[in-house]
Amino acid sequence: MNQFLALTSFGIEQLLADELKQLDASDVVQKPEGVYFSSTLENAYLICLRTRLASRVLLAISEPVPIKNKDDLYNAASAITWPNHFSAEKSFAVDFVGKNQAIRDSQFGALTVKDAIVDSFRDQGQVRPNVEKFQPDVRFQARLLRNAVTFYLDFSGRSLFARGYRDNTGAAPIKENLAAAMVIRSGWLNDINQPLIDPMCGSGTLLIEAISMAAGLSPGVDRKYWGFEGWQQHDAELFNSLLESEGQANQQRLTDCDIKVYGFDSDQRVLKTARINAKNAELSDFIEFKPGRAENLVNPFKATGHILFNPPYGERLGSLPELVSTFTELGKLFKQRFLGWHVALITSNIEMLALLKLASHKRYKFKNGPLDCQMALYHIDQAQIERTPEVSISDKDDNAFANRLRKNIKTMKSWLKQHNVNCYRIYDADIPEYNVAVDIYDDHLVIFEYAPPKSIDAKKASERLQEVIYFAPRVLDVSADKVVVKVRAKQKGKNQYQALNKAKKTLVVREYNALLKVNLWDYLDTGLFLDHRKTRQLVAKKSKGKRVLNLFAYTGSVSVQAALAGAEAVTTVDMSKTYLEWAKDNFELNGLRGHKYQFIQADCLAWLAENNQQFDLVFIDPPTFSNSKRMTNTFDVQRDHIETLVMAMKAVAPGGELIFTNNKRNFKMDFDALAAHGLQAKELSAQTLDIDFKRNKHIHNSWSITRQ
Template sequence: MKRFYAAVPKGLEYLLVDELKELGAQEVREGLAVVHFQADLTTAYRICLWSRLGSRVVMVINELEFEDADDLYYQVKDIHWPSLFNSLRGFMVDFHGTNREIRNSQFGALKVKDAVVDCFMEECGQRPGITKKDPEIRIDAVLKGNKLSLGLNFAGAPLHQRGYRTERGQAPLRENLAAAMLIRSGWAKDTSLPLVDPFCGSGTLLIEAAMMAADKAPGLLREHWGFHAWLGHDEALWQQMHAEASLRANRGLNACTTPLAGRDLDGQVLTLAKHNAKRAGVRHLIEFEQGDALEARPIGDQPGFVVTNPPYGERLGNLSGLIGLYSELGQSFKRHWGDWRLSLLCSEEMLFNALRMRADKEYRLFNSNLEVKLCNYAIKGRSEEELAKAAPAPLGGEEFANRLRKNLKLRKRWLKKQDIDCYRLYDADLPDYNVAVDRYQDWIVVQEYAPPKSVDEAKAKARLVDVMGQIPMVLEVDPARIILKTRQRQKGKNQYEKRNTRSVDLVANEYGAKFKVNLTEYLDTGLFLDHRLARQMIQQNSKGKSFLNLFAYTGSASVHAALGGAKSTTTVDMSNTYLGWAEDNFELNGLKGRQHQFVQADCLQWLERCNQQYDFIFIDPPTFSNSKRMQASFDVQRDHLVLMRNLKRLLRPGGTILFSNNKRNFKMDLEGMAELGLSAKNISDQTLSEDFARNKQIHNAWLVSHV
């Protein structure tokens, strides 16, 4: 018996344990994304041929404890590698993990590689081949703490690479995940039952099902295995096992009568599916048809299973556009697939909610690095009379839709007098629909405010589905042009970093100024719409003045000042990303020259060091910040007098500070301001335009000057 471990995608460990036991493995125990076991050579070969769930199989050579990198090198070198593989065989090292001594996996791989090479040089006087391209031997090194496990990759290429899929669709489903879906759905318990995949793509799920139903080993098509270059390999035993598996497959392929059917709208992808099925030897078992998933219907003489991986996520379509699809899917399943079982894989909770179906079972899985969920549903059968009476479930959120229609009507009148093309249409007007809806030209951005803990999470999700369903109808906008974001407190670098999503860039127009906005890649778009009137005020009062913009974000206030005739502008922000954006905005408006300065700095520290004076200062600090990039925390309520003391030093006699912040119920310390020799006038009402007038707390604004 030899020791092995099999890597497996997270979430499939327990399934792999059962599979390995059925294949004859002993002492089986699971870990995170790995299962350890013992097996003789016959069983190890069988696992390579028949495992539908594993990613790779590694035969353990040795486990070492070492003190430092040199100790690691010598212990690896002491292993008699020439007894494991021939020096002429090309090899490489896959190193996983780090510790205090091995801080880089590439360094760890280099140490192991050097030790193996030097062992061959001393024992055989010949340097072994080293290659990263199709190596015949892969040494697997896994580091945990100061313990290193060394093994030979017994399978070679990942087991999910069966050999039948040479071309892939847009979002390929890994073969072992497809097999797991079939097992988790319950279909694998009786592979004679009908199976339909209405979003079959390149056919992976149906091909895996056909191989299960026909008793065909998933490894039969593979020609190259890691154990072929291992000196302990028994070719005669392997050929015997391969021949037995081939015989079983031939019998199964001839005897299989399981109804299997797949649909896809994309004819090119469907052609790939047919080619893949042909290479897998199961083309005759699967009926492929081009068509809409909503028009798919049951097959066979008895209820079976719908197991599918519909489109989801940013890669395959806008979330808003998919909500309608999933809503219609739910209606179709309930109407046409009575007594069938449904298993659906998706990463978006909102899309599951759009089905309006209650799952019997839920499983957390991973499609590559993307966390997904597989939900199983039992579809209730209904009589013809019940179906005739059943009407499609009405879309919820009518109250929200009515309010949105009312706001739209009011905005149309107001917009006739405004020189803008970006504005707010709805801002949590109704407590049950806690979102903001902004129009950016012909795009809609929906910002979901995180619901309080007192609100039932399921209800909040259902209402958001209603919101996303009503917006396209009320605003007459393409669902693909609706972008959903969730607002929550951003920490550290998160507020500056891009989100992993598609890019939608526009040029917004505002009172003669142009601004680059990005609707998708950041939490905010680059333009705070609620500060629109404050920026207009800056433009109207900047002529001939030196202007300072602190916590400047993308420099929109500086642009307005420059367009208003400011003799100089200084734009200060801590983020290089936003400062670069500010420079782009200046260029967009044809503003050039040395009089426009951009400074990357912690604004609070910069204030303490600055010795220049300005006529007009705009400052819009965060409500609170404890960023690692700042020396100390900042609280606008607690620290606004300290801030004003520093600003006073920079303010020329007769100058003005426009101070704004977003803290709810902010209270200006007027007595403290008077002691500083400053006066402050609340102008919040003057800076709230009609589209933000309802939300008095969105920001407050003050004009500050010398007494």
């Protein structure tokens, strides 16, 4: 009997142990690192062909050997007769797992074992075998656990869960062995004659695994690579005989199978992928894929059955607003149309489960890739319908947030008619319990969640946010796929500009006679500071026929308004190449071209120190704080504002003016220090707050700086 270790993903270990027992493995022992078992070579081949839950099967080629340091590891590896396991003509690779006080790096451990293997061949007068990291003929693994190392042959080869039928996946791929575990945990296999529906089927993995398991197919039959193929003791004749036998059995089982399952998805492209994957798995006849949204799912079956799905999690894909809406509606739909059915789903966004307003009778923890997930099981019985939990979001017609939003719309109605603006703020934490800002960008909606204080219960804050996400698009008549949700915690330095996603989508909005590009998806800020709308108009009114300088220009919206107002020349300076290119795009959108518009990429303060040009109007909107690596020193607007203004005024021509703004709450202008430099300041903050920011008088402050 040989000793093996089967590896799998977190949460699947117990199921794998049960599966190995069913596959006639002996001495099955589940441990945190995997499942140990004993088997003959023949049955080990069959286990590799038949397992659905293992991600890898390793064959032990040594007993555990205590080690303390590198020399112990080298000696333990040298004690193995490696030519008994592969020939010098074969390439090999070594993986190292684990650490102790002396061996803390996996590469260091793997290199030590590799050296021992190579030296073993040389000591026996053989040619040195080649190392191949990516596609070796044979792969070994050294596992260091509790200061003892055990050496294994990678018997099955990597990614045993890959069945070979997936040419493509949907946006939220799930590994086949996790899909198989979900099918088992759902309970459908206990009665495969019951209907099975996946209302968000994506690329079809759950349904393909379900049919394959129900038919009793061996998933490894079509696998192209096996780790044992380069092993000296591999019995190719035996394995090929078993492979042929399992292949024939699969064909017979497919012939005998008369089960049908059903998958729905709202994305036709994803459904096309699902159909291709099912065809590759030779299971097209057993799965019916149809277009349809989960919220519109109907029940055409007379018998009760199972609903099993893997919805988007709202982390890497999909839209949180769509998820909130979907989960809220699904909970009601299940109770209305699927009485007596069993529902099972997996998610890493555990808070979404509360929106179903259902009581789960079992939950299992899994990992889907790097994400910690829970699989929740529900039985839609009469008790689920009769239980009276807190009212569903969708039933709160008198929701305070929704009512305030309606009131704000009414208040701003006449203002919107008078102004040629389609981007504005409609709500800004008006009600403390709903601590968010809601901005309109043409037909899109951006919800900024302010980080709740520690005194606020996290669960309650999450529920409030879900209400905002549910009601805002409905009250404002915006489709959920055009809603963007962002968390706007207090930021320092360049963090406020760091990318959130990689959507690389843009939208063109209108502000009076200017067209401006915004990106609602990739950054915390969108590329247009809405609270500076009147500030931009103020600069524009002062710009006609003048030379204008815009410092810390960001995406150049102030420069665009100045140019459209008839500025003689506009110079735009910013440290970021990305934002400077964005500014150029904004100029191009408005047909502003020519040599009188200059764009300079530079540290604004360093540029000012060397500048010898003068301008009639200078606009400067520095960050509250910056520690950018591209700046010589850190910058703090309260600490450094006098030095900055004095330096900037050197660029102001006689009779000229400097407009200075910043967003530091409770900013204090040092009038005495200004006067000492022959300068005076007049506050413009009240003049530069438009109607949609009157509720937040401290959002920014503005000043006119001139010479005395």
